[in-house]
Amino acid sequence: MLKLVAAGLVVALAAEPAAAESPNLGQPIGEADIKAWDITILPDGTGLPAGNGNSAQGARVYAEKGCAACHGENASGGSNVALVGRPPLDRIEARKTIANFWANATTLFDSIRRSMPWPQPQTLSNDEVYALTAYILALNNIIDENEVMNAQTLPKVKMPNRENFIIRFPNRL
């Protein structure tokens, strides 16, 4: 059965006409075969995987995975940035934090999944990433302690600073 599906995919890809008068040296590849690399999450939630997690589970993952080694106990900061805190944006060098600055909650899931923990990126399960995301959002009082983060709830989280951005060069978009 799998072979049949694969064969069908090759036919479908081959049937798509290539650009005329171009080298066309790229090899067609199906989206299913890109899946292992396809980790980008968009602000509307596109790309969020199945799974879920809450703050209490996230606190356990934070301890188990040694996140405190860089980000400190209770995510209060260490050799790398604090993940909690909302200092005022009262100076141009103010410390930008998740709570006082980030516009999209999806960025949190995306960046944890792609790059954390530092020595072993992309080893967390999707449930663990949702749990860590919930833990950090709850520590910052952006969601309630009991809220579950998943593909439906995370894009709906309203980040406090989301309205405070000005597009610098709109004519370049």
Next chain:
Amino acid sequence: MSRKRGRDQFPGFEFVAGNGLIDRRALLSRGFAAATASAGASLAAAEPLEIDPWSRAPGMTTVPIEPRSRFEAKVARTLTNPNGEPRTQHARTPHHMLHGTITPNPLHFTIVHTGSPDIDPDKHRVVIHGLVRRPLIFTLEALSRYPMRSQMAFVECAGNSAPMFSKEPIQANLQALHGLVSCAEWTGVPLSILLDEAGIDSRAKWLIAEGADSGALNRSVPLRKCMDDAMIALYQNGERLMPGNGYPMRLLLPGYEGNMNVKWLRRLTVTDQAAMTYQESRNYSPLLPGGRAYKFYFINEVKSFITHPSFGSVLKAPGYYEISGIAYSGTGRIAKVMVSADGGNSWGEALLQEPRLPMAFTRFCMPWQWDGQAAILQSRAFDEAGNFQPTRAEFVSKRGETKTVPNVIAFANQHYNSITSWGIERNGEIRHVYA
């Protein structure tokens, strides 16, 4: 501080601005040699010549990859994280010890967030997918068969010059202040060819570029830029990219902030929206006075700085010097650079060396007769799009300055492009000043 000061003391030069700035046309004329010769007439005669030891015996054996002279060991990048601790590593270009417009590859600045990956070029590939009709994957070998384009282009971190947001001038050299910009000839495949082959969907507006580093650094790039002058660069100054610059392939977006020029490029996802990645959500959205912030800044605006003389060097005696520096703009070719030796009271037009290319370093120079008195050297660049460097007062009125003096390696804010001022003291020492 007057034009007269230089004129009276050094007859024979045509002065164009105060404190001894000489008309750039002097550099082009044969009369210049006579004028400098007469100005230097007071120098003592040289010692009698002897044959030097290196001329008395055969020299070194030629090796396949030539190292620099052992006397040039100090010409090196400065590092912020030499032991590779779990945080970002910065390496800054020593512009005060270089000349011309091309940054040698081992001295090109780099910022690496999770270490440079050790990529086997025969196994690396880049995929284009998302809102395209045919998702495609390219090996390095396949890309190497495409029509190549070469372009001189500067790459600059948006945080370059960040120490100049400080409310007081930080006493640091050019490398510390402006070392996060470099310029190279990049050779690679125009991205538009590959995107056309994949077939862009009509809903597409953005392209999310992602690296193969362990942090999988990613940035959102407007599709417009990708179809305009973006390339997948494979070569840097004629050789394959340096590891810290994205070996074996990187995105090159001429004039756009360095972080968007994604290194170790492995994936290009065509989308209808920006991803708001970690980098663009946090680091590259500069805070404004009052608490709001810019997003999608992208462009490195017109900038210049004097490399010679600059902080750290000492003028040993009054007399002739060439003021020289670098100008560049993310909005086009440099049209003009004005130089002042009196803190901006009067300006003379610098000579621009060729080639003068868009989105690339342009070297400017200005002949100068220093009379041994206090002077403030400044440069101000103008580009062909009509943009020019704001004065510091103009810049700060819009973008603000810090409340406390930051660490010189910290990034108080991003996209600083005002004027750099070097204060020449009567003893020949040079300070960083605001003027």
